[in-house]
Amino acid sequence: MPISPDMAEDLAAAVSSLYEQAELALIEKVTRALAEGLNSPLWMELKLAALGNLHAAVEEIVTALQADAAGAIHQAVAEAYDRGQQAAIAELGALAVGPALAAAEALPTAAAVDRLAAALVQETGPAHVRMLRTAVDVYRQVIAEASSAPLLGATTRRDAASRALAKFANRGVTGFVDRSGKAWNLTSYVEMATRAAVGRAAVQAHTDRLAAAGVELVVVSDAPEECPRCKPWEGKVLRREGPSGAGTVELEHATEDDRMVRVRVAGSLPEARASGLLHPNCRHSVSIYLPGVTRSRPKPPSRATYERTQQQRYFERQIRAWKRRAAAAVDDAQRARANARVREYQGRVRELVAQTGLPRKSRREQIGAGAVR
Template identity: 40%
Template sequence: MTTNQTQETTSQTAESSHAQLALIGLYMAADNRLTKLMGKVMRMLRRASTPLDLSMAFDVMRRGERQVVNQLERQTPPLLETLTRTVEQEMQVEARHLPPKPPTPTVNIPGNSPQPFDFTMPLGQRATSAIRVDLQTELKDIRARILRQHDDLYKLTASGAATHNMLRYGTIKDAQQSMMSDLLQHGVTGFTDRSGRNWQLSSYVEMAVRTASMRAYNEAHMQVMQAAGVTLFMVPVHAHTCPVCFKWQGKILSLTSDDDADATVDEARAAGLWHPNCEHMLVSFREGDKRPKVSEWTDRDQQLWESSQRQRSLESSIRAQKRVLVNSGDGQMRVNARAKIRRYQSQLRELTKSTGLLRRTRREQLDLGLRK
């Protein structure tokens, strides 16, 4: 792989990030609107004295949910189209590194190719198709989940939940305050991935968009290269990576069993490569290409990795307290939130100073700095 190819591969990811951020930002803004709505409804519930008051509060929640979802349903298709069109344009870079196309429009590929490969299909269409299949389903499920928020809020504020919290915190007022704090920090809309990890709405969307985009690039690249007779791929080296992916950097992967490869693509995927938010984009590997130098995982690498995860945790904690500060109507809760924000920011400053990690203040903002 040439230096120019490496630079172009890197630029593809950078250029697509603008389209990704636009889609992520839409759902980030929706998340903030829902949190504000939740704070309003929680204040109504605390003042409620009759069944009619409760009914009115949940009706406000239902109407607000529908307004947010209606906006998402209007704006998601054009933004998704922008993202897929950007991928299609950037995938044309791949065409400049392909051997000449065969004279016939369709070629039967031996091995595990499920169907003939059509060279007449523009490269980007394969990536576009992959993104659409992944994200259309994901984002539709997210919108459906938003419309169930009022049910979750009802369950959390029912007598059983209130009794449970009162036993923990002493009084009904304490239970209500604790419940409101939890809801404003973490939100009702929760998502659990296949590994059991819980995500907030905006974080889940960010992960889904980035993961689907990277998967689209990899799938399209492998299909195109296989059709051109290239079946070996290399996992590039990233300066900052996780322990799971580190062992795969510089490795040669094949689509099927190959003595010249370290493993197959399926084996690497099963071992954890391309986990959610993974940024490793496969590059083609041909005879004569040099492998990058990869060092052993050291205690320093482990320390930096753990520190980076601590940094992400502190950033999330700061955002959670800012949600309380912005959306709570309780004076004492806002005072406590300000104090916690200052404490977490102090810990973050100390962490970045002692480790050399770059502090990204935008990740401490409720919108991740996406709004201008």
């Protein structure tokens, strides 16, 4: 069966949910620590004296996250690799041509899985240090803003603390920059990295299996609601590996001995992936291309434009953001207003789904669902 990063989407969610739950716990911990005794004239002195307690509480959250995340990452990568390999085995077994039947069995996976999982653990490692530093920095910042604002006649201490905490809830733990220079918050960064890693594991397992079977070419599906990065590769035949650039290759017919077939290729799979194909959340898949046998398939009908799918992602991010705002509320009135905004954006999602027929992924609206940007 064809392979796509979507096959491992649920595995990435299992990892990213750990980080968003930890981020939510961090927001709640900071908020409760600051809200206690907010009306006391000695509030600033009490809060500064309690900084060590906050540090210890957040450190406990981070330590638990580190232990849970390492195991979850390895499990997700292993499962993704197995799904990719099984997809290739299913394809090869169904074809039953050439070396396919003999090759339709699983390869050892431990080394590849360990390598991919270790790379992701290393990539997400800085998140743990950043969480602890952010919690302490925000705690100090809120104390400073809430203490100085009334002296300047600008607002009450409660209002100043509320605004500072709302800003923190909106942006979350920040300071993560990917290889392209794009900035992310914690949960968005972890989900991006995890989705990329498990998608890469599934695709690598698929291509490893095809390589063992001697398959040289693959074909990209023609998917609906495609993004601009993937569109140039739709329906194109690619070298499984090898040189970049378009060209023509001559291979033996898949089912007829001594008959050669000329195939136009658009480039290599590594080249296409480097330009964006099979990115996290990509709707395209890759499957075996058999010279002289494989025929192009009609493109499935689109349910909506790519822009409308991105609008749905925006609404989902807003739902999660306002849930974080509710967690950072210092009183019931603010919490009620934040929850009202949650319901508002949930209504927008329902309207969009009804208008377009796009599937509603309620998991993405829950705290614990990483953001997709």
